[in-house]
Amino acid sequence: MRASLIQIAVDEGESVDSRRERVASLVRDQAGADLVVLPELWTTGAFAFEEFGREAEPLVGPTYEVMAKAASDAGVWLHAGSIPERDEAGRLYNRSLVFSPAGELAASYRKIHRFGFDKGEAVLMGRGEDLVTVPVPGTTLGLATCYDLRFPELFRGLVDAGAEVLVLPAGWPERRRAHWTLLAQARAVENQAFVLACGTAGTHAGVPQAGHSIVVDPWGEVLAEAGSGEEILTVEFDPAKVAATREQFPALKDRVLGLETPGR
Template sequence: MKIALYQMHVIPGEPEKNIEKINQWLDELDDEIDIAVLPEMWNTSYRLNELTELADEDGQRILPFLERKAKEIHKHIVAGSIAYKKGNEIYNRTIVVNNEGKCINTYDKAHLVPMFNEHHFLTSGSKKSTVYELDEIEMGTIICYDLRFPELTRSLALEDAKVIFVPAQWPKSRIDHWKVLLRARAIENQVYMVACNSVGACDDNEFGGHSLAYAPDGTLIDSLYYEEDTLIVDIDFESQEKIREAIPIFNSLRTDLY
């Protein structure tokens, strides 16, 4: 399975320009790509004080675009996350659309970042992320700061997720944490961690790039650096099964103790 990640320089406060960028990027993907992955908050970036005006109300603009585009190019789209407005609430919502143009999964970011005062502008999700299937493979998505809470990733692994996507706008100043946390989540859950970060800046926040993928044994498959670019990773599920057979961690879980 081939996966393309768009390490995108999101234009702050310009949803239409960002849609245009993504439309062009999707058009340029090779036919062999199965899944296209986008970063966090790609419609608005972190213009939090402008989200009331900028957020996509009920997904009316972005969801039809993603559904049409996925069907047109016949690729699954793990559409990072967007600022999504529902009533008076604004969520950081991930959307997954399959290659038939059907939205099959959504999740609202559960853990809001206190250092960015996200809770002043966004509503945290009230339901946990759930597993979905693409090409009959179980997958899941967490968003950026969720990565610091291992319980969420473990819950997806216990639902038999083989791949976990992490769209983010992770800061450059903490990019070492990004790499260590992703590798730890891969090893402890024996899953592929496929993480799509953005680059550039929004006001005083500089994003760190380093979109990457770790194998279930913690091996780095590939990584980008600080420029806008595309990362292509190839996922091998046979090797994942061998890793799980060699160290069957889930058979040793002590659910009677924790």
């Protein structure tokens, strides 16, 4: 499988419409890849909280239309990152979109763990409720977004649902970049799965972004890592390595489930 992670720089001087068209062109340039991944909230910037309401879209909105066409033009599976979604009741969500090479919506995921500690995204956006996996030729993707990376139980659920490649768009801040790399490797090792984590570059509402998109194999080895600026990170990997790793070192089979606290 050939995957391209497009680490987009969010420039506050660039309009959302212009960024959509620019990113669509970058996606079309990835024709020949199997999977293309975009970052979290790249239309607005993950920390531009005041923009969420102004730029929120319905599921089938401008970003959906442009990205569906780009996926079809390139003939790729496209994880189009996430958008600020406004539902029919006016509620906001951080919603990821995955398109097939035919430009059809294959899956969407509403972010479960919202960042902000009772501020920002945590109060502005609703919480998703469903784990989402996406079967693609040769493997199954498991979907997560940014802050989800800190919650291993979510990834265990995805693995139990059949995920072998964990795809995570993010808007991760530079000041916690060490955590980004550590957690991406940890999620790969503990789940014996590939992790494809695509971040943003630039500065979002005064918050410098980490960049450093990363691809990690089931043994925790870093196959590719981007720098801090806008960059396209392309890597080839064999999804069959997941089954081979789990057979060679069957740690997942040794899990003990249903443990209870003593005295209960």
